[in-house]
Amino acid sequence: MTPPPDLPAGDAPEPSPDHYFTAQPASAAERRELTVRLAGREVTVEVASGIFSPGRLDLGTQVLLRSVPDLPPASPGPDGATHLLDLGCGWGPVALTMALERPDATVWAVDVNERALDLVRRNATRLGLGNVRVVRPEDVPADVLFAAIWSNPPIRVGKEVLHDMLLHWLPRLEPGTEAYLVVQRNLGADSLMAWLDEHLDDELSVSKLASAKGFRVLEVARAG
Numbered sequence: 001m002t003p004p005p006d007l008p009a010g011d012a013p014e015p016s017p018d019h020y021f022t023a024q025p026a027s028a029a030e031r032r033e034l035t036v037r038l039a040g041r042e043v044t045v046e047v048a049s050g051i052f053s054p055g056r057l058d059l060g061t062q063v064l065l066r067s068v069p070d071l072p073p074a075s076p077g078p079d080g081a082t083h084l085l086d087l088g089c090g091w092g093p094v095a096l097t098m099a100l101e102r103p104d105a106t107v108w109a110v111d112v113n114e115r116a117l118d119l120v121r122r123n124a125t126r127l128g129l130g131n132v133r134v135v136r137p138e139d140v141p142a143d144v145l146f147a148a149i150w151s152n153p154p155i156r157v158g159k160e161v162l163h164d165m166l167l168h169w170l171p172r173l174e175p176g177t178e179a180y181l182v183v184q185r186n187l188g189a190d191s192l193m194a195w196l197d198e199h200l201d202d203e204l205s206v207s208k209l210a211s212a213k214g215f216r217v218l219e220v221a222r223a224g
């Protein structure tokens with residue numbers, strides 16, 4: 001059964017005929033405003049059909065944002081900047097939170113859905129955030145390492161794509177930093193944790209940070 005868009009859905013089926021991870025959603029973009037609380041303040045953003053959770057701040061994303069520790073203080077990388085990553089940004093709740101909390105850092109908002117990318121750009125501009133780089137995955141320079149990765153990853157793309165994606169991005173944590181992933185328990189959070197433990201290199205360790213409302217928040221830490 002397809003849940004109504006205004007109910008907590010986690011990474012649940014979309015009411016739209018498009019998958020939320022379609023590069024160019026075929027449905028018309030029904031744009032509207034949504035007022036939500038991000039980084040402790042009320043903000044109004046733009047959302048649209050054809051993307052993930054357009055009707056509300058997703059419950060899994062809420063669990064992630066409530067569970068993560070503070071972002072690390074700025075410790076500029078080799079290029080003089082601190083880079084943070086929101087992997088699978090959708091309309092941008094995670095990237096916008098990071099950018100509001102760390103105006104001194106560069107936040108990479110990455111997605112394959114062009115409509116989502118357009119919305120994050122507009123939302124960053126609305127909120128006066130000049131520190132968000134909104135790009136497709138292949139447009140992040142290969143030498144950028146991250147001081148934090150936060151993600152509500154696209155479980156429904158299938159295991160192979162999901163695994164490739166995580167093996168591509170998680171090793172790009174700087175030494176001594178962490179990634180946090182929120183995954184619905186009944187969509188395989190525990191098996192994903194076991195898989196990551198087996199397949200990530202020994203410098204990266206996986207543990208469970210939190211469990212709430214049917215979601216797990218997994219922590220992937222790179223040794224310092």
Ligand SMILES: C[S@@+](CC[C@H](N)C(=O)[O-])C[C@H]1O[C@@H](n2cnc3c(N)ncnc32)[C@H](O)[C@@H]1O
Binds near residue numbers: 022052058090094111
């Ligand atoms: C579960 S949604 C989370 C969206 C948003 N972060 C939120 O919390 O509302 C996952 C997102 O990952 C995106 N995605 C799918 N495949 C991807 C890939 N290969 N690389 C980056 N993002 C991808 C989807 O388009 C979708 O927007």
